[in-house]
Amino acid sequence: MRRRVAFQGELGAFSQVAARQLAGDDFIPEPKQSFEEVFVSVVNGKCHYAVIPIENTLVGSIHENYDHFLKYDLPIRGETFVRIVHNLIAPPGVKFSQLRRVYSHPVALNQCRRFFEENPQIEKTPFYDTAGSVKMVMEKGLTDAGAIASANAAQIYGGKILRKSIEDDRENFTRFFLLEKPTRGRRSGKQAERTAAKRFKTTVVFTTRNLPGALFRSLSAFALRDINLTKIESRPLRGSPWEYLFYLDFIGHVEDPACRNALNHLAELADMLRVLGCYPVG
Amino acid sequence: MRRRVAFQGELGAFSQVAARQLAGDDFIPEPKQSFEEVFVSVVNGKCHYAVIPIENTLVGSIHENYDHFLKYDLPIRGETFVRIVHNLIAPPGVKFSQLRRVYSHPVALNQCRRFFEENPQIEKTPFYDTAGSVKMVMEKGLTDAGAIASANAAQIYGGKILRKSIEDDRENFTRFFLLEKPTRGRRSGKQAERTAAKRFKTTVVFTTRNLPGALFRSLSAFALRDINLTKIESRPLRGSPWEYLFYLDFIGHVEDPACRNALNHLAELADMLRVLGCYPVG
Numbered sequence: 344m345r346r347r348v349a350f351q352g353e354l355g356a357f358s359q360v361a362a363r364q365l366a367g368d369d370f371i372p373e374p375k376q377s378f379e380e381v382f383v384s385v386v387n388g389k390c391h392y393a394v395i396p397i398e399n400t401l402v403g404s405i406h407e408n409y410d411h412f413l414k415y416d417l418p419i420r421g422e423t424f425v426r427i428v429h430n431l432i433a434p435p436g437v438k439f440s441q442l443r444r445v446y447s448h449p450v451a452l453n454q455c456r457r458f459f460e461e462n463p464q465i466e467k468t469p470f471y472d473t474a475g476s477v478k479m480v481m482e483k484g485l486t487d488a489g490a491i492a493s494a495n496a497a498q499i500y501g502g503k504i505l506r507k508s509i510e511d512d513r514e515n516f517t518r519f520f521l522l523e524k525p526t527r528g529r530r531s532g533k534q535a536e537r538t539a540a541k542r543f544k545t546t547v548v549f550t551t552r553n554l555p556g557a558l559f560r561s562l563s564a565f566a567l568r569d570i571n572l573t574k575i576e577s578r579p580l581r582g583s584p585w586e587y588l589f590y591l592d593f594i595g596h597v598e599d600p601a602c603r604n605a606l607n608h609l610a611e612l613a614d615m616l617r618v619l620g621c622y623p624v625g
Numbered sequence: 626m627r628r629r630v631a632f633q634g635e636l637g638a639f640s641q642v643a644a645r646q647l648a649g650d651d652f653i654p655e656p657k658q659s660f661e662e663v664f665v666s667v668v669n670g671k672c673h674y675a676v677i678p679i680e681n682t683l684v685g686s687i688h689e690n691y692d693h694f695l696k697y698d699l700p701i702r703g704e705t706f707v708r709i710v711h712n713l714i715a716p717p718g719v720k721f722s723q724l725r726r727v728y729s730h731p732v733a734l735n736q737c738r739r740f741f742e743e744n745p746q747i748e749k750t751p752f753y754d755t756a757g758s759v760k761m762v763m764e765k766g767l768t769d770a771g772a773i774a775s776a777n778a779a780q781i782y783g784g785k786i787l788r789k790s791i792e793d794d795r796e797n798f799t800r801f802f803l804l805e806k807p808t809r810g811r812r813s814g815k816q817a818e819r820t821a822a823k824r825f826k827t828t829v830v831f832t833t834r835n836l837p838g839a840l841f842r843s844l845s846a847f848a849l850r851d852i853n854l855t856k857i858e859s860r861p862l863r864g865s866p867w868e869y870l871f872y873l874d875f876i877g878h879v880e881d882p883a884c885r886n887a888l889n890h891l892a893e894l895a896d897m898l899r900v901l902g903c904y905p906v907g
Contacts, residue, residue, distance in 0.1 A: 400866040406685055514866050558857065559841070559848035566841035573867070575840065575859055584682040584796050585855070 349373040349381045349390040355474035355496030357425055361519035362394040364423040378407055382415040385524050393417060393522040399427070400516045402450060404576050408520075409590055412548065412619055419546055419620025421521035428515075429455055431506040432477050432497045433489040439505050444468045446476035447491035455491060458509040465489075477502050518625070542624040543596040544573065547606070549613040550580060550588055557612070558589065564608035565593055568601045590619075597621045631655040631663045631672040637756035637778030639707055643801035644676040646705040660689055664697040667806050675699060675804040681709070682798045684732060686858050690802075691872055694830065694901055701828055701902025703803035708795075711737055713788035714759050714779045715771040721787050726750045728758035729773035737773060740791040747771075759784050800907070824906040825878040826855065829888070831895040832862060832870050839894070840871065846890035847875055850883045872901075879903045 348370045350358035359372055373390050375381045384390040395411075398404045429451055433442065444466045445452075445459075452459075452467045459467050468488075470476040476490035481500040489505065490496075497504050551557035565572055574592040579585075595602040597618060610616050630652045632640035641654055655672050657663045666672040677693075680686045711733055715724065726748045727734075727741075734741075734749045741749050750770075752758040758772035763782040771787065772778075779786050833839035847854055856874040861867075877884040879900060892898045 398861070400861050401863065403688055403861050512863075514864060516866050518867075555851055555853040556848040558854060559844040562841040562844065566838040569837055571837040572840060574869075575857070577857055577859075579680070579682050579685050581683070581794075582796060584798055585800075587856075 345369055345371050346392060347371045347373050347390040348392045348394055349375055349384040350394045351375055351378050351381050352472050353474040353478055353496075355477065355493060355499040356472065357427060357493055357517060358394050358396060358519065359474075360493060360495055361396070361423050361425050361517070362392075362521075364425070365394060365421050365519065365521040366392060378405075378411060382411045382417060382522075385417055385522060386415050388524065391523065392420075395520055395522065396517050397422075397520050398518050398574075400514055401454065401512060406576075406578060409576060409578050412590075413588070416525065417522040418525055419520045419622050420523045421622045422544065422625035423519050423521075424625055425517050425519065426513075426515065427454075427510065427517055428494065428508050429473075429491045429510040430494055430497060430504045431458070431489050431509055432480070432492055432502040433505050434481055434484055434486070435501070435503045437486055437489070437503075437505075441487055442489050442505075444488045445491060446470040446480060446488060448473045448476070451491050454510045454512070454515060457511045458506070474499070520620075521622075522620075542594065543621055544592055544594055544624050545597050545602065545621045546590065546592050546619040547609070547616060548588055548590050548619055549609060549616040550586070551612065552614055553586055561589070561609055561612050564605045564612065565591075567608075568605050570595055570601060570605055594624070627651055627653050628674060629653045629655050629672040630674045630676055631657050631666040632676045633657055633660050633663050634754050635756040635760055635778075637759065637775060637781040638754065639709060639775055639799060640676050640678060640801065641756075642775060642777055643678070643705050643707050643799070644674075644803075646707070647676060647703050647801065647803040648674060660687075660693060664693045664699060664804075667699055667804060668697050670806065673805065674702075677802055677804065678799050679704075679802050680800050680856070682796055683736065683794060688858075688860060691858060691860055694872075695870070698807065699804040700807050701802045701904050702805045703904045704826065704907035705801050705803070706907055707799050707801065709736075709792065709797040709799055710776065710790050711755075711773045711792040712776055712779060712786045713740070713771050713791055714762070714774055714784040715787050716763055716766055716768070717783070717785045719768055719771070719785075719787075723769055724771050724787075726770040727773060728752040728762060728770060730755045730758070733773050736792045736794065736797060739793045740788070756781070802902075803904075804902075824876065825903055826874055826876055826906050827879050827884065827903045828872065828874050828901040829891070829898060830870055830872045830901060831891060831898040832868070833895055835868055843871070843891055843894050846887045846894065847873075849890075850887050852877055852883060852887055876906070 348362045385393045449469045473492040474496035477496040480490045571594045576590040577587040667675045731751045755774040756778035759778045853876045858872040859869040
């Protein structure tokens, strides 16, 4: 049975590129308007997997998705990285000299500032989605407008790439997570298949009592066992103004003795601790 | 001479409420379209102060402003907290039953979900600014539309408050910073006037070498001296994918011996360390 994979954005979104890396070529793409709809579609069983962006090297974390982790209990099964390449796309036959407007998501437009500075005859025009802007330009058959999106979007909607890779900064990568509904009776975090060769990463969320040195003591659970943290993210704790949740990624499998001990140690210090997933390093 | 205070948004924005708390009543408000324009207007001397939101108890940090700290060297001189109260505002004479659309900033609309669920006849309509939506509704004299914004905005544009405090969550507070251009020859961080009675907070930014335990060791500089951290925020380090800058707030004055020692200790461990400001606790 072909698996349904939900992601935010139109067909051709960067999330679909990530989905292919995480789930292979043979899946049914299920584009959704919002991240919340992506989570809900897996929780209610309409889709098998969700693919969501979690951080970008220029923009930072996608905080909305961190917040959804708490609300929807979907374990992380995998991670992958996609280099974000922005292409200028127009309907076939439209020449660069004809372009007066270029549509895309505001984040993509802001990542192509140099292009707009060098081409002041072209107006940057915010649109709700990168791939969606290609779809719109193609459907309307515009002859004076283009869109900025992935090469994948150009292919899907039959657009022509007029300029490749017009982003200001080439070190533009997004990290994506693969989420799956937990299967009854199996413990979260145990799912990822282990082979000696594979390296694993684990993501947890916790709160500390609001005491001096609480975060320091929490991190000691990892530092004292030489466990390498790769990411820390703080988010406001709802209902407790100026207190925070901490999301941590560390290298290691939850079943490794050192990691198990570190998590037991952290559980002693934390008010709340949840393992969000254990997955092969992407 | 009356001081010019720059903030993002139209007259009546929550930032103007914060500006009043930080700079008193007697200042010339200088509304700007973007946060970047706010920083630039102080750097180039057109305004004396900037007032910017830095974090909200529901939405989290305003990351764009963290990033501007690195680019523009404007020391933090003060902090304050504003409770965000969303009011439904319409032109005088317009009745609640006439309303079919309500305009506001998308974040404000999302914080009033219950109101829209209970009033399905009213469509939520995104607008670029909360106070700006009141201004627009008043200028156009709309009879079927309202806006969601501060009571201050209702007063400025002559709108009438039809419903007070329609936000879902009352624990909705925003923390604001007051920034000032540094005066030549005076050391940043030394400016805030000290009296024995006042408590101070200090904000710093640093990067660590990407080694296991680097963040833990950095935090030890504070924990070993019983200095209380109130906030940690990580942001991507441009040009070094998957490495991070850390912003820390701690209780204490940069000239306190323990804080001075902690900062010297942190400087040993950090690749980069900057004090962004030392200011009275808000």
